[in-house]
Amino acid sequence: METQTLAHKPIPVYVKSIFSALIPVLTLVLITVTLSAKNVPGGTIAALWIYLLIPAYYVVSRLLSGKQLLTFSHSNESHSHEYVPGDEDRYIVQSINHHLEHHESPVKKFVKVFWILLVVTLIEVGIAYSSLSKMTMAVLFMFFTIVKAIYIAGTFMHLKDETKQFIWTLVLPVFFLIWFIFILLTESGYLLGHRLF
Amino acid sequence: MKNSRLNATLFFVAGIAFLILVFYAHFQNPQWYLPAATSVHGLVTDHLFDITMWITLPVFVITQGLLFLFVFLYPHRDDKKADYYPNNHKLELIWTIVPAIVLTWLIVQGLQTWANIKSPAPADAEVIEVTAEQFAWNFRWSGKDGKFGRNKPELMKASTNPIGIDFDDSLSHDDITSKEIFIPVGKTVLFNIQAKDVIHSFYLPHFRVKMDAVPGMRTNFWMNPTMTSADKKEDVKRTTKGLKEVDERLYGQVSDETYKDANGNVIVEKGGIIKRAERDQNGNLVKSTDVVLRLSKAGIKKIMAYHDFNYVLACAELCGLGHYKMRAAITVVTQQEYDKWMSEQTPDFEYQ
Amino acid sequence: METSTQTQSTAVHSHTNDVHIHEHEHHHHQSFISKYIFSLDHKTIGKQYLITAIFMAIVGMSLSLLMRAQLGWPGEQFSFIGKLLGKFAEGGIIKPEYYYALVTLHGTIMVFFVLTGGLSGTFFNLLIPLQIGTRDMASPLLNALSYWFFFASSCVMLSSFFVMAGPASGGWTIYPPLSALPEATPGSGTGMTLWLVSMSLFIASGLMGGINYISTVINMRTKGMSLWKMPLTVWSFFITAILGVLSFPVLFSGAIMLVFDRSFGTSFFLPDGLVVADKLLNHSGGSPILWQHLFWFLGHPEVYIVLLPAMGMVSEILSVNARKPIFGYKAMVYAIMAIGFLSFIVWAHHMFQSGMNPFLGSVFVFTTLLIAIPSAVKTFNWLTTLYRSNIIFTPAMLYALGFVSLFITGGITGIFLGNAAVDIQLHDTYFVVAHFHLVMGAASFFGLFAGVYHWFPKMFSKMMNNTLGKWHFWLTIISLYCVFFPMHYMGMAGVPRRYYAFTEYEWTSMFTDLNRFISIWALIGGAAQVLLIFNFFWSMFKGKPATANPWKANTLEWTTPIKPVHGNWPGEIPEVHRWPYDYSKPGHEEDYIPQHIPYSETGSSNRKGDY
Amino acid sequence: MDTTLSTSHAPAKTSVWSGGVRPFNISYGKMMMWFFILSDFFTFMGFLFAYTALKSSHPDWPNPDYVFKGxxxxxxxxxxxxxxxxxxxxxxxxxxxxxxxAVDAGHRRDYKKTVKYMILTILGGAVFLSCQAWEWSHLIHGVKLSDTTVKMIKDTNGNMLRKEVPYAMVKLTDGIITVTPHTAILVKPLGEKITEEAGKAFTVSTNATDITLTPIGNNKPSAWMEFFNEGMTFGSTLTHNPFGQPLFSSLFFLVTGFHGFHVFSGLVILVIIAFNVYNKRYESRGHYEMVEKAGLYWHFVDLVWVFVFTFFYLLK
Known part of the structure; x- marks a missing residue:
């Protein structure tokens, strides 16, 4: 069974080292070559390359070392209930009770978050009245918005109590939004200079 | 599975026939392959097209070939078992990394070409303002002063002032407008493109120019034509001239001699274009002008003819009912002819 | 099988809290209406999707044939078309306004209603619960609602054929200002309003379905069905559902803004100084390109929403009928993920020549061409799956093989289009038409066909006729290639798409013969579909009764009873022990080992590193 | 034949992902609500990003401080x-x-407390909606827009700056600007206001139809814009906006309307659920997860408001 030995033979060290060396070198070469392309904002392209090649490096190195790309690891919560069809209600009751047993009354925490939200909003209004530059204000506002969003989602929506993997499931798609706004801002800056009226 | 072998063979034959037909179609009709560009940047993009073709063609042939070959080689037999061959990391890595490297190279080529095409036009470029509307193209030259006068949406009247030139602005007094484009050969031409109503696309297929005309904003594209219309026409004439069968495929051809029927009536003159169909004044399609029919009635089997050729401007973005006939003529002339043409033009201001 | 339904009912009783009460009231006395029309059973809903989609596909295909009639024989008078379309084709010649309506609705119906609604709706509903081993979707009620929203949106879309000025005619991408200004084209009146209403309903349906599929796959897999044991079908469905849930909302916001522009006088997508028919419009400040960004943020993932499920099903069917494990299972999964991820960051390659910031052109060339890498991995893996296999030529297998061929052909042309500089010539020409019809249209249709032939026994407990299926395959693939391959040549010459006639230009009229050739093959291909439709409905009633596992496949759906029961398995849901691709395993007598067979029963064939 | 064959097989590693287990330890109902929220978040972001894109492509975007000051x-x-x-x-x-x-009380199956706090929530939501109604109507009813519309604005060279715009939208180029309102009646009060409030930034001369402003020194356009914004109160509607770009008010009404619609549907859901809680509908189920799901939706409405607040009211 030649095929089987093929499948399970470890990859020789020299192949690994060549590939591992190749990727950083390739990255540098690519950045240099793209930078030489005329009229392309070099920094952005370079950032793109780094940003896409680092994951690629991770993937390749994981594959080369024979590891899995994604490991669906054990949850840090030990009380995952076995799933039995038709059992949803019982499961919900159990998990709520479990939650109540293991956590002290959260009302205090809610009050705290309430005050935080209030104060942050007041700070924001204060900043709006201040004479800071537009750019500084924008950065501060975005920062405080994210702070508020984290508190609302984390505490009020109990996201902090969920498993890490679930949190990542919800947070990762936001990457696409960041990419989207990056593109739209680049676009509207260009449009500003090309408007007719 | 009693007809496994039959299906496998069928698949193989079909596959081989497919590949052969692909190549046959190509070599039978070489004129169908990307026609040569007549602009400087067009030659570069065509080159990129060729590179991509040379990379992908072998991939196409090999992968399709393997598909048909495997199907042919391994139809079901009850007495054998397939290989249990679930994975091979090395193989998978190879065909991840090899395409990645090849594509990276293509990307870099593409980016450089793109950046060059999209770089700002040289300062001495001839500027032509293009205004698209449903369903016509309007062109404007800045005239002697090198500056365009204002145009205003509220002055736009399709019949009298399609691009709404404001004649209160003295800069507009020497502006020249036209419904067709004249450009000098070998000189950079910058098109400033805008639209009045909906999105159109300024498309010069032979020059590899395509840019949407977007209402409310100005887009642009610059290019450098390499061949005058007359030269190109002559070039096409030279390469396509020959005896053509008189049958229904004889259209879009220019007759190189005068052909008469038995009564001495002219069927087609020398230099006459044989059209498949024409439109009457109402825009309705009228069937063929009968040239072919009359030629064959007169017993003429073959005529000496060549392809007609004109540069053309078309619209490439769906813009409404007249999208398909939103055309304009574009003529590339020598610098002298261009200057002459320019001097003959009367600025619109003088008609006011 | 009635008895098994009865025994089943107890197990399903308290299945979901939301439908809990509903089940109590209706379960035991199912009338025709509650069983077949307002059913909450995922299998029935899948079939409802399929039959609606078949109807929509017939409509969509007829539209394309009408278009082909116009393009192949421009100016020819077809009296039956005149009778069919009335004032839209006086004297039997289709008018330009109706031609553009045909273009628009053909695109919309095929992309959304057949290949998204039909393909996803049918097979996600049918296969997800059956293949991961659960009794139904997470929320059957939402699932049924999803179908009825889909049905309503189909009705609204079809109703636009009957409004005075005709259906929407701005192309399926409905770029404003054309789509926003009724003055600009007749189709932008009521027809466009109906289009937008229909799409909003469709998006609602898609979201209800999507969150259901994702939750079901995450939460309700049977014991042992780890993610690495899921069939590639479920993997692709899972990723597709995620794409839908994340991309459709953005189109929704765009569509709402367009509705406001059209009906309430705002100008989000309408700039200053619009002059239509010598009338200066009052709009101010908007940006037409903004719509294109919002649209293509959905539009590109949409392409993969259409294609990924077909890829998943083809992988499964190839493996089953090649009697060989799919090669590089994990690489296939990673490729699906990579394609899903990349599909979100490449949308503006549809806009290279649209007047957007040219710098973005560079960014999107880069991301776009990267998609070729996972696609190449998938293609090579399919080919290696066939290497030293033992191929059984069922109609489903033929379609899967056809899919691979179409995917290669159409995929390769994508490399030309993805390069902005080359795209200058090819953008919005027949090259694009050929490219996406092959790689997304025809290939996804082949996935759909393969799925129908393969899972028909599971849907209707009958077998389809193989001979008809094979004839259907050969006629379809030959006509497809004859239709779409020549279009590449037209595209290279620069023949623009969405032209009502090519007789206006010398440079396009040289393709008149080719156009007629294409039209003839389109008619043949269209006629060939009668074979499928006949086969489908005839087999439904008169087909050979199906056996429990007719294709000797490994996945869980073949362990359910031949006659489907509510709750899928009359007894316990089988536990899963192995990956779904143990075909032709050395040391095992049979050439397949279903997923629920424990390793303890297959001692002689167990190996180190088994999945 | 093959040395790797073995009769015993090591049991597969089990993890929360290996099937038969809820990997996130969440019921599917709650999970579906979360995914709905995620997708709805994308819809909102579609709007807000459109807002940002349009805003940054316009130099004359109004300063929210002058719009929302009442x-x-x-x-x-x-x-x-x-x-x-x-x-x-x-x-x-x-x-x-x-x-x-309320959600926490629901977990403890304290139905009275749950109902009580849900009613408080509903009240809060209703007050919020009323506030929004005031804000909307306050923006809409000001000075009637038709009275303040300027047909054409030219600079002294005769270049058209804008067609049909209210005063506040005049774009300033360097040099002198002439504002030509289409009704002479209006000129007087506005003219007075201008002379009164223009301060030292411009010299102002008015006649029956024109107001001419000549900047003194190096006045910046923004100062001029702000002067107009401060000086007058206008009403804005979906399509007209005296504070600057009409798109601003279009988007304002669209996005706050969409958010308000979410608040409203949230209220309807809360009322139904509160009613069910009161009727002990969930008591028989043994848990109040419906309250929690409704709560998730309600918090999401709050979460989105945080973003709307930032994009519309804070960022300048």
């Missing part, structure tokens, strides 16, 4: 930016807080 019962001249919307935000935070207490 307060109920304080009259037109009240000038405290963000005060009212800050109050609205406060109300929404309070209602979010009461909701989270």
């Amino acid at each position: 307060f109920p019962l304080m009259g037109h001249h009240f000038n405290a930016p963000l005060l009212f919307v800050g109050t609205m935000t406060f109300i929404l935070i309070v209602s979010s807080f009461t909701m989270v207490i």
Whole structure:
């Protein structure tokens, strides 16, 4: 069974080292070559390359070392209930009770978050009245918005109590939004200079 | 599975026939392959097209070939078992990394070409303002002063002032407008493109120019034509001239001699274009002008003819009912002819 | 099988809290209406999707044939078309306004209603619960609602054929200002309003379905069905559902803004100084390109929403009928993920020549061409799956093989289009038409066909006729290639798409013969579909009764009873022990080992590193 | 034949992902609500990003401080930016807080407390909606827009700056600017106002039809814009906006309307659920997860408001 030995033979060290060396070198070469392309904002392209090649490096190195790309690891919560069809209600009751047993009354925490939200909003209004530059204000506002969003989602929506993997499931798609706004801002800056009226 | 072998063979034959037909179609009709560009940047993009073709063609042939070959080689037999061959990391890595490297190279080529095409036009470029509307193209030259006068949406009247030139602005007094484009050969031409109503696309297929005309904003594209219309026409004439069968495929051809029927009536003159169909004044399609029919009635089997050729401007973005006939003529002339043409033009201001 | 339904009912009783009460009231006395029309059973809903989609596909295909009639024989008078379309084709010649309506609705119906609604709706509903081993979707009620929203949106879309000025005619991408200004084209009146209403309903349906599929796959897999044991079908469905849930909302916001522009006088997508028919419009400040960004943020993932499920099903069917494990299972999964991820960051390659910031052109060339890498991995893996296999030529297998061929052909042309500089010539020409019809249209249709032939026994407990299926395959693939391959040549010459006639230009009229050739093959291909439709409905009633596992496949759906029961398995849901691709395993007598067979029963064939 | 064959097989590693287990330890109902929220978040972001894109492609985007400066019962001249919307935000935070207490009471199956706090939440939501109604109507009813529309604005060279715009939208180029209103009647009061408030920035001359402004020194256009914004109160509608770009008010009404619609549907859901809780509908189920799901939705409405607040009211 030649095929089987093929499948399970470890990859020789020299192949690994060549590939591992190749990727950083390739990255540098690519950045240099793209930078030489005329009229392309070099920094952005370079950032793109780094940003896409680092994951690629991770993937390749994981594959080369024979590891899995994604490991669906054990949850840090030990009380995952076995799933039995038709059992949803019982499961919900159990998990709520479990939650109540293991956590002290959260009302205090809610009050705290309430005050935080209030104060942050007041700070924001204060900043709006201040004479800071537009750019500084924008950065501060975005920062405080994210702070508020984290508190609302984390505490009020109990996201902090969920498993890490679930949190990542919800947070990762936001990457696409960041990419989207990056593109739209680049676009509207260009449009500003090309408007007719 | 009693007809496994039959299906496998069928698949193989079909596959081989497919590949052969692909190549046959190509070599039978070489004129169908990307026609040569007549602009400087067009030659570069065509080159990129060729590179991509040379990379992908072998991939196409090999992968399709393997598909048909495997199907042919391994139809079901009850007495054998397939290989249990679930994975091979090395193989998978190879065909991840090899395409990645090849594509990276293509990307870099593409980016450089793109950046060059999209770089700002040289300062001495001839500027032509293009205004698209449903369903016509309007062109404007800045005239002697090198500056365009204002145009205003509220002055736009399709019949009298399609691009709404404001004649209160003295800069507009020497502006020249036209419904067709004249450009000098070998000189950079910058098109400033805008639209009045909906999105159109300024498309010069032979020059590899395509840019949407977007209402409310100005887009642009610059290019450098390499061949005058007359030269190109002559070039096409030279390469396509020959005896053509008189049958229904004889259209879009220019007759190189005068052909008469038995009564001495002219069927087609020398230099006459044989059209498949024409439109009457109402825009309705009228069937063929009968040239072919009359030629064959007169017993003429073959005529000496060549392809007609004109540069053309078309619209490439769906813009409404007249999208398909939103055309304009574009003529590339020598610098002298261009200057002459320019001097003959009367600025619109003088008609006011 | 009635008895098994009865025994089943107890197990399903308290299945979901939301439908809990509903089940109590209706379960035991199912009338025709509650069983077949307002059913909450995922299998029935899948079939409802399929039959609606078949109807929509017939409509969509007829539209394309009408278009082909116009393009192949421009100016020819077809009296039956005149009778069919009335004032839209006086004297039997289709008018330009109706031609553009045909273009628009053909695109919309095929992309959304057949290949998204039909393909996803049918097979996600049918296969997800059956293949991961659960009794139904997470929320059957939402699932049924999803179908009825889909049905309503189909009705609204079809109703636009009957409004005075005709259906929407701005192309399926409905770029404003054309789509926003009724003055600009007749189709932008009521027809466009109906289009937008229909799409909003469709998006609602898609979201209800999507969150259901994702939750079901995450939460309700049977014991042992780890993610690495899921069939590639479920993997692709899972990723597709995620794409839908994340991309459709953005189109929704765009569509709402367009509705406001059209009906309430705002100008989000309408700039200053619009002059239509010598009338200066009052709009101010908007940006037409903004719509294109919002649209293509959905539009590109949409392409993969259409294609990924077909890829998943083809992988499964190839493996089953090649009697060989799919090669590089994990690489296939990673490729699906990579394609899903990349599909979100490449949308503006549809806009290279649209007047957007040219710098973005560079960014999107880069991301776009990267998609070729996972696609190449998938293609090579399919080919290696066939290497030293033992191929059984069922109609489903033929379609899967056809899919691979179409995917290669159409995929390769994508490399030309993805390069902005080359795209200058090819953008919005027949090259694009050929490219996406092959790689997304025809290939996804082949996935759909393969799925129908393969899972028909599971849907209707009958077998389809193989001979008809094979004839259907050969006629379809030959006509497809004859239709779409020549279009590449037209595209290279620069023949623009969405032209009502090519007789206006010398440079396009040289393709008149080719156009007629294409039209003839389109008619043949269209006629060939009668074979499928006949086969489908005839087999439904008169087909050979199906056996429990007719294709000797490994996945869980073949362990359910031949006659489907509510709750899928009359007894316990089988536990899963192995990956779904143990075909032709050395040391095992049979050439397949279903997923629920424990390793303890297959001692002689167990190996180190088994999945 | 093959050395790797073995009769015993090591049992597969089990993890939360290996099937038969809820990997996130969440019921599917809650999970579906979360995924719905995620997708709805994308819809909102579609709107807000469109807002950002349009805003950054316009130089004359209004400064929100001059738009949202009123307060109920304080009259037109009240000038405290963000005060009212800050109050609205406060109300929404309070209602979010009461909701989270209701959810917690639901977990403890204290149906009375749950109902009580849900009613408080509903009240909060209703007050928020009323505030929004005031803000909308306050923006819409000002000076009638038709009275303040300027047909054409030219600079002294005769270049058209804008067609049919209110005063406040005049774009300033360097040099002198002539503003030509289409009704002479208006010129007088406005002219007076201008002479009164223009301060030292411009020299102002008016006649029956024109107002001519000549900047003194190096006045910046923005100062001029702000002067107009401060000087007058206009009403804005979906399609007209005296404070600057009409798109601003279009988007304002669209996005706050869409958010308000979410608040409203949230209220309907809360009322139904509160009613069910009161009727002990969930008591028989043994848990109050429906309250929690409704709570998730309600908090999401709050979460989105945080973003709307930032994009519309804070960022300048």
